[in-house]
Amino acid sequence: MSTLPPPGEGASPRATDASGAPSPAPLAPTPTPPVVPNQSPTIDTRNERLDDGINRCPRCGATEIQLRPSVGMLVCLFCRHEWAEARLDETIVNGDLAALRGTTIGSGASDIDTGADSLITMKCAGCGAEVVVNTAEQMGARCHWCRHVLTVNEQVPNGAVPDAVLPFAITKDTATVKIREFAGKRRMFADRAFVRGFKPENVFGVYMPYMVVDGNVSADVAGFGEVETRQYTRGTGDNKETVYDADVYEVRRHIDFTVDDLTIEASSERAQMNAAMNTNNVINTILPFDTENAVKWNASYLTGFTSEKRDQDVAHLTPELEDQLLSIARSQVASSVDAYDRGVRWERERVEVHGTRWVAMYLPVWLYSHYDERGGKSIVHYIAVNGRTGEVMGSVPVSTPRLLAAALTVGTLIEGIVIAILGASG
């Protein structure tokens, strides 16, 4: 494997197949990675300090605990003591990503047991009563006898408890302002029902499930590139035309790279991005998050917010991961083909994943939604705000009559000017 010569240097004799077309470029053999022992297939991310049931304030023992987004800390509503769980990155061995081998999975990212019940029965540590929590909808409940708050902290195999959670840092007030600003810029041609019903204070905070993946990867791409050697004009008078001569090169590229915290949707519903059917792409657009600041699981971070359960395992998400890794590889080699001024046509590609590490994470999103139904077709429009960075993206339903009127007005104006010009020249 050589470093890259510029096109033209080291050119080989012309090689074409019987049809005259350039023969396919073979991919270089992938170098064999050094053999190292497999890492442990599972990272234990359980928060052993917490059990199912009562999560007490470390100072006063009260159970009224919730997140204070402005500081990213848990706060006891009784004594105002603030604290935070440890960052996940500080509690697990990260190591050199380039040495990553095999598939390592966080204990909260393990395969979902389809037989696992969403309903969990917890014994209240305050009074001994049994309280049922539906983890499909919430991660805690209040004991109806003694009023203690009970939270689910055990990593039950139903996808409800991830390895880590990234707490909200953007407050509801800030998110409301950002959504108002975003929609305000899109008011004139917005659907009137959207404008009439617009109440950004109805935004709600959701912890969305994601898999955060580290990877050690090699990739190869092959195809053809063209360099212009001459540009000239043929013909005379009105039959003049510009034509080009070019050299054709067989181009092959290889790259070894690591990715750190590539973030993939772990909810099958959110992962479906079909602009004709839904607006999930706007939630995807507000990525990335500062996932390196995610903390160990504590259900109290979810108090006052909703969450969506993970329903995708590592095996389900591996094709999407490989697809994204190939896109990253293509992006990384792009600058190495700049010399091909007529462009490059990649025809074959290969990705070899030497090692991955998967961690399930809840990431914070402020969501404003608007249900739109017309012509028998319904779609939910989201405006989403990244709960950490404040990045906002959304879909605002359009008033087709208003938009058509504006387009026809502008089109008529342009056409009138054109007719006037042509009329004057005639």
Next chain:
Amino acid sequence: MIATLVSELTSGALLAANDGGPVWLLVLGPAGAGALYFGLWSYYRNTGTSHSFERETRIGAKPVTGHDDKVDEIEGTKKSAIDGGNHTDHRQRVQRLDS
């Protein structure tokens, strides 16, 4: 009055077109209307947006290696760019080879 003016201008424009004038200018009106419609629609709906994971993920890459071998020459093509060029469309998948 306005109708007469428009009629005179239109007939003048068509005469200019018949004289070999720049008749293609007449498509500017519909094209402008279409561009405005779809431009505004995209601004409101953002259907084409997504996370730019290629640029926004922390990536540690070793230097790119590879080969470039001249295999052919093209003479007198009217095309100003390679057929099927896709080096800027990183998400367009091509034939996948087994690893």
